[in-house]
Amino acid sequence: MTQSLLQDIKVTKTENSKISQVDFNNLSFGSTFSDHMLVCDYKNGTWEAPEVIPYQPISLDPSSKIFHYGQSIFEGMKAYKDENGDVFLFRPLDNFKRLNISAKRLAIPELPEAFFMEGLKTLLEVDKNWIPTTQGSSLYIRPFVFASGKGFHASPADAYKFIIATAPSGSYFAGKVKVLIEEKYSRSANGGVGYAKAGGNYAGQFYPTQLAVAKGYNQVIWTDDNKHEYIEEAGAMNIFVRINDSLLTAPTNDRILDGITRKSIIEIAKQEGINVEVRPISVTEVVNAAKNGSLKEMFGAGTAAVISPISVFGYQGTDYTLPELDNDYASSLKKRITDIQYNRSEDPFGWRIKL
Amino acid sequence: MTQSLLQDIKVTKTENSKISQVDFNNLSFGSTFSDHMLVCDYKNGTWEAPEVIPYQPISLDPSSKIFHYGQSIFEGMKAYKDENGDVFLFRPLDNFKRLNISAKRLAIPELPEAFFMEGLKTLLEVDKNWIPTTQGSSLYIRPFVFASGKGFHASPADAYKFIIATAPSGSYFAGKVKVLIEEKYSRSANGGVGYAKAGGNYAGQFYPTQLAVAKGYNQVIWTDDNKHEYIEEAGAMNIFVRINDSLLTAPTNDRILDGITRKSIIEIAKQEGINVEVRPISVTEVVNAAKNGSLKEMFGAGTAAVISPISVFGYQGTDYTLPELDNDYASSLKKRITDIQYNRSEDPFGWRIKL
Structure with a gap:
């Protein structure tokens, strides 16, 4: 049902996977990034179709409002792989709902559910091999939205970016x-x-x-x-x-x-x-x-x-x-x-x- | 005295000035940007020498902490041109001091005074022709600092960018x-x-x-x-x-x-x-x-x-x-x-x- 808003999400795969360079037995938290990311732009009053593209730098005008007025929100989630190699998410719809609660308070346009949920699933399908399997490890998922629109006037931006990036991460536990x-x-x-x-x-x-x-x-x-x-x-x-x-x-x-x-x-x-x-x-x-x-x-x-x-x-x-x-x-x-x-x-x- | 920290600031001028495209009689606030900007990077525990370069997009990793944890501060100032074409600033050292007060509270490394003051003066010298002269107009100056360092861990970044961009602006007054x-x-x-x-x-x-x-x-x-x-x-x-x-x-x-x-x-x-x-x-x-x-x-x-x-x-x-x-x-x-x-x-x- 949530898929009705979307055609298939366009996927552009990297030609240079970094996965062979990663030591999956020695992962810290949130500092190694998977091959791809989901990107979705808000322009002219609407969220455009999300796409999966190679993880890459973002180019922004120096006047983009993220640098000046702090319009930014995020979520933290994880994907887990079991013994059979099946992949699971934990209450992802709650993350989506909370992202939109945050969006409203920060005067950021709310996201369609399908863009978040189907975008996330497509991204995880593409980067499935990045989900680690050692004890306590998981793929940390970072959905975030920020103001990319330009101008020094202290008012909400007219353009935003929604991105989901992921990071294979080891167990976070560091003692009491x-x-x-x-x-x-x-x-x-x-x-x-x-x-x-x-x-x-x-x-x-x-x-x-x-x-x-x-x-x-x-x-x-x-x-x-x-x-x-x-x-x-x-x-x-x-x-x-x-x-x-x-x-x-x-x-x-x-x-x-x-x-x-x-x-x-x-x-x-x-x-x-x-x-x-x-x-x-x-x-x-x-x-x-x-x-x-x-x-x-x-x-x-x-x-x-x-x-x-x-x-x-x-x-x-x-x-x-x-x-x-x-x-x-x-x-x-x-x-x-x-x-x-x-x-x-x-x-x-x-x-x-x-x- | 403040100059002692600096050699001359390196200046790279644009080959494509936008100034002829600007209608200086119809300027709004903070939406037209001058030809150059000052940029200064914090890396490896120190602020590197500032440079004046053509105004241009900034490229950032998607995990840069500005997108996630809101480490960003700014100042607002103006440059004024009098009848003789002389250029003036108003209490600029107070802006510098306040920027560092903000920096401390946001766990951003404080800036050397010379980088701010001499950087600002050099930038204004280069873009002097961008300072408008119609009644009530001025060159709005936006110094800002943000976290460019990477990683999803909720902690202060290890890299920052200090930028000064400017925008010729008309009178802001819009009635009571x-x-x-x-x-x-x-x-x-x-x-x-x-x-x-x-x-x-x-x-x-x-x-x-x-x-x-x-x-x-x-x-x-x-x-x-x-x-x-x-x-x-x-x-x-x-x-x-x-x-x-x-x-x-x-x-x-x-x-x-x-x-x-x-x-x-x-x-x-x-x-x-x-x-x-x-x-x-x-x-x-x-x-x-x-x-x-x-x-x-x-x-x-x-x-x-x-x-x-x-x-x-x-x-x-x-x-x-x-x-x-x-x-x-x-x-x-x-x-x-x-x-x-x-x-x-x-x-x-x-x-x-x-x-």
Whole structure:
């Protein structure tokens, strides 16, 4: 049905594949790029037909609004290959829907569903051999849209580019992280763009994160910008806190991204019989729980790392160490979600899509 | 002294000047670009020597971080030509300093002063004939820096481009504007990047502005993101309010840009003997002043439009009309600042720099 908007997507294959130069056993995250990309231009008030072309540089006028006014949005997804060589996506329609939610907030024209979904499938078919198969690896998929239209006037552009590029990536896991609960800097405003996957949300995090790194932490836990009373996100991930046997996460709002890993974790945890509370989590509550021993776990959740467990959090000059558990939620929830993603288990939720 | 860092800047002139194709009597704002641009690359931990080259497209890898994580900052300045053909800049060192303040907050490497100042002067020397001379026109100057480094990892780039492009522009004045005091959306967070001239700050304004335009307004007056109690900026400009004979403007903070036109207006007004109050301005105060007749003027202040007078403001469904005055501050302050900029008067402040 979604195909009705499209003729077949035009594919121009590269004559110089780079695939033989890639060591698929030693992939870092998002730094090796596949042979092709999907490109789609918005001009004269409409999105033109997408095409698959060789991965290549983009040429832009110096006045293109992406350089000046930050109109850029993106998504992060993965393609997984199972033992039989079949390829799977995880809730891709949710990425498409969120891209258009971001588009609306950033005054970027929304994309037709078929251009995204069929474009993605065509690209993955062409670059199927780029999907790695070593433990924990996947093809990281980066759909993004930016303002290519020209002019120094501070107004929405009249031209945009939608691109999907992919990067075979190894397991992101890099051990547990030390985090700092932020008391000065903020990620997003009430009534701002924090719920959108907009480029500017990330650029603003780098400097406060550098300051935290200089103090010996890996990452910042973002709090509300008003009084820094509530914890909201962990770096570029959503945050979960386990107090006793309850799993807590902040509700989505206009400051917090509606993470696909986040909402999947919530559903899996509920199915496992875990008491899940989606509500504001105060810093005071977390500190008190750490002091009285009821704080069992904290972890970030996002597409790239899936689940990123926290070993220590710092707040007002004190470091609080999380316990080492035998049966932690982080490990069991990560296993459940990745088993679904890699087609190693049943998918009772209907999230997995075979290519 | 600033020249000591530099050998002469290398200049490569175009063989195909576009200048004969430009109608200098009918210039819009920021949509015609001069023949040359200054480019400067940051690589391997250092800013390389700037060069002047023909204005031309920029080629970037699809994974360049500008497309994904919003690391971009800019400045807005003008070059003015007087009756004798001499060229002047207005407080250019302040633009340079602010660019580096923005750079720091966006985790972009700071620029050497000489690269900016001598680069700018060299570029203007080369494109001197592009500076228009009709009433109210000027050469709009756009210095900008963005992340060109590659990779999908959400971290600061390892390569950047600093570019100065210029655009001969006509007078920006387009009559008085109707503005809407914003009650839902916000421009910036406490602890955020609102004080930086970062691309993302502008992209986030487009959608709320479109909603205001659909209601019949030209622009949004931004308020604090917490309770929308205080007025902070007018569109992409700073805001001034005249109550009786006092001129009020919000203090700069981490949400408000330290505008060069704003601070020049403050100094000129003080020299004129006007009572200037730099303090938070509540919406309630402005509404009450409109009701009791003490609200005399409201205007935006910024480089592009200099001063943009407001005719009407809307708040909670009511429109409040500003009076028409014979001796308004907006006109006299605009005349004073532009007379200094165009070398039509003395410059007691030492702001004007002859090229």
